Amino acid sequence: MGRSNIKVDRVFHALGDPTRRAIVERLSDGAVAASALAKPLGITVAAVIQQLQILEKSGLVRTEKTGRVRTCRMEPEGLSVAEQWIGERRSVWEQRFDRLGELLEEE
Amino acid sequence: MGRSNIKVDRVFHALGDPTRRAIVERLSDGAVAASALAKPLGITVAAVIQQLQILEKSGLVRTEKTGRVRTCRMEPEGLSVAEQWIGERRSVWEQRFDRLGELLEEE
Numbered sequence: 001m002g003r004s005n006i007k008v009d010r011v012f013h014a015l016g017d018p019t020r021r022a023i024v025e026r027l028s029d030g031a032v033a034a035s036a037l038a039k040p041l042g043i044t045v046a047a048v049i050q051q052l053q054i055l056e057k058s059g060l061v062r063t064e065k066t067g068r069v070r071t072c073r074m075e076p077e078g079l080s081v082a083e084q085w086i087g088e089r090r091s092v093w094e095q096r097f098d099r100l101g102e103l104l105e106e107e
Numbered sequence: 108m109g110r111s112n113i114k115v116d117r118v119f120h121a122l123g124d125p126t127r128r129a130i131v132e133r134l135s136d137g138a139v140a141a142s143a144l145a146k147p148l149g150i151t152v153a154a155v156i157q158q159l160q161i162l163e164k165s166g167l168v169r170t171e172k173t174g175r176v177r178t179c180r181m182e183p184e185g186l187s188v189a190e191q192w193i194g195e196r197r198s199v200w201e202q203r204f205d206r207l208g209e210l211l212e213e214e
Contacts, residue, residue, distance in 0.1 A: 009123055016120035018112055021192070028200040074200055079193050085128070086186050086193075093135040093181055 010058035011081045027074040034070040117165035118185045127158050134181040141177040
């Protein structure tokens, strides 16, 4: 399995969890401290940190610690990996329909 | 958790597995019998059937049994669910950058 395949695995796996998606949804609207994510999600700060690690490894989130505050931001790279994979499948699928259409027109 | 959230879970979870992605990749290029998927993927027909069930539930694949042959096709609905979720995140994120740009220009 190539390196890019592992990356695609990680991104889709990360997005398959509603709590992790809720974190990405929150961060797409602006940077926030990790501790501030816990309450609205109804989970502990420790659980937030655990989910953030998975999101960071998949390139969906970036975190930075300054003093005692860990600031979290959305990282668009992970979304691009998923978009590219989906876009390629759709493109192959649509091209096949175009070819079918041309064949029917030639009849 | 709403119905659409469950659907998004299912689609991303389904796409987080390299074997299931390989099936979707193969099917985006045309319909094929379930039994014909096993050999190139190096898995048993029983394993293919198991993966197809997950893909069907997530709206990524459609299968139809005629006599003894189960034909599999790509179903674009599942891809649309994933594309929509990703697109919304990207859109919110980009709008925020546009607003920041406008604020900086006003300075």
